[in-house]
Amino acid sequence: MTTFNLLLIALIQGLTEFLPVSSSGHLILLPNLTGMADQGQVIDVAAHLGTLGAVILYFWGDVRLALGGLGRLMRGKIDTRGAFLALCLIIATVPVVIAGLILKLTGLSDMMRGIAVIGWAMIIFGVLLYWADQTGTEERTTEGWTLKHAFQMGLWQAVALIPGTSRSGITITAGRMLGYGRSDAARIAMLMSIPTIMASAALLGLDVIGTADAGALRDIGLVIAMSFAAALFALTIMMRLLRSVSFTPYVIYRIGLGVVLLWIAYS
Template sequence: MDIFQAVILAFIQGLTEFLPVSSSAHLVIFPQFFDWPDQGLAFDVVLHFASLCAVIIYYKDSIVLLSQDFFSSVSTRKMQGDSFLAWGVLLGTIPVGLAGLFFNDFVEINLRSFHVVAYATILFGILLGLSDIVHRARDINRELIRGSDILIIGCFQALALIPGTSRAGITITAALLIGLSRKLSIKFAFLLSIPVITLATIMKLFELTNEPQQVNWLFLLLGFAIAFLTSYFTIVFFIKLVERIGFLPFVVYRIFLGALLFLI
């Protein structure tokens, strides 16, 4: 991997991790299409850690309040403030954690292909568009999350193991379908990304200890900086854009991308 490839891959990770367009799809497509060498586990870990830092910093105020209410609910054994949302982030991570534990090897061996990515990109893109249409037609904008919401969104998130699905996209889709407001749907989806990305990073770190390799610290630092800045500003851009015009641009992009993959 040269410095140009490092910059491009870091930019792609930062741009697509929190957009409903699937970061895994883009990170599968670019290296294969241009016949780039594998970027290595160390670089992969750094990019994921950069995205994790970006979402934590963006939601730092909410995370502090959620943490305070969470520990208060544990000590008093009563839900208070945003403690239920905090519990929701933890409990909503269980389905994808179990799915990753049992099906990760199957996904890696059988589903990381252009055809799977293409089908998933189009299918789940259309589903995102339909969820937005249904959401607007019903005019339901709940600002409170319930136990059943956590279960449904958590199960939908497990589908993100399929390359091309988009973890952000599928969780937002589920949230819109069950009637949560756009604002809460996006916030809960991004908060859910924190434990998921943390678990993925830890897993890759364990793999890295078993597969020692040479580390180019310049590439790692550059990749972190680009992925972090791109991730942070993508979150800001995405939230403002969706508030103004909805999810249609991302639906159109996903259909176009999936069609392009079939042509390739």
Template sequence: MDIWNIVILALVQGITEFLPISSSAHLVLLPKLLDIEDQGLAFDVALHVGSLGAVLWYFRHDLRPLFRAWWLSMRTRQLDAESRLVWGVGLATFPVLLVGAVVTLGDFEGFLRSMWLIAVANLVFAGWLWWADYYARQSRNEYSLSFYDMVLIGLAQAVAIVPGTSRSGITITVALLLGLQRTAAARFSFLLSIPVIIVAGAGESAILWTKSIPPVNWAALGLGALLSGISAYICIYLLIRLLERMSLLPFVIYRVVLGVILLLWLV
């Protein structure tokens, strides 16, 4: 496993995982554009471990009271804003699990890796992100979300199975349309990523467990996880800080430019 391939793929995964620019699209495009070989499932699992570690560490001070409130709600059968948020995150995760299962069992791999689809998805959802960012009220925080609101965001997250959509992009978009402030929309999107990354990593690990694989290069996996985690943490930190001061327009412009370049390249 070439070290530069490891560095490039790990950094791209970490940088794009939580930004509204579609990590899956970049990870599909990069090997094709740079002729990078597929690193295999074990490496994908390592990258997910890095991304998960980043979001858990960033929200470590928020997660403790959230899970205390969730545990208390199971004992008392009463909900407050914090426990409702945890239950809502779990509820909002079901749509993407169902869609992921259908895609895994069906024969959609070739279609979902289509360059045309990635280009069009970038343009369409970039426009939707701009519209939501420009016109949204931005008057609520994530604790004000109802279960209905969170299910809507979860349904939108399921659409992100299509590369080019961006899981964080579409969940932030719908959260903005529901009236959330930019930073609140981003925080809820990041919290929603935790069970998704855990399930994705567990699924890949289960597939890996059933397959006969060559000896694992633990140094390569460790480097990939470390670089993915560090870059993802930096991106979470910077995005939250940037959204306190600016709009999502730079990400919209990036996605439009990427989509247009891809279309021109394919023609």
């Protein structure tokens, strides 16, 4: 692939991974709408690693807390906030891992990559996000995250395997429905993304082990660096805007893009 194509893929992945607009949907649309060659799984893994680095850096305080508690959790102790956070993240990740394996083994994941599916998902889950954001209370904070809510949000996160849904969007929707404030719902959603992206990258990585030659290392490094920078920028802007702006602008974008995609799919 050309350097321009690689930069475009990295930018799209980085900018949309943590915004509630579906990064996977945009990446699927790129070759469908532009005629570009599919980027392949090696580049997908590289883009995921870049965004993973960005969210870990941005939420390093929470990540360090969870990592510190993971050791105690493995010894059967849940007596610190870090250990409880680590347990919540594990519980929230289990549903999407199981659902992902089922879709991959059955081949259903490939069947859902059509433009019509992405269009409908953009609109339906965009409207759901708007409803949850407008009607949800703000009585809960990240520190009050419970095991029950972690599992419930994990179930919603599994729905994001439908292209166009948006992993961050559906988990933020679930958080707002459960009464978490906008910033807190987004913070939980971003923390949930860390083990999920790690699991996704590992699953993709198993398929591409041994396929990347020395000539591909430059492309991989470029995509990692660019997606990292783009994701960190998008994440920083979104978290700052949430102090004063709702999710409505993202909903408008989702619905508009969804309408265009359905017009393309059915015309």
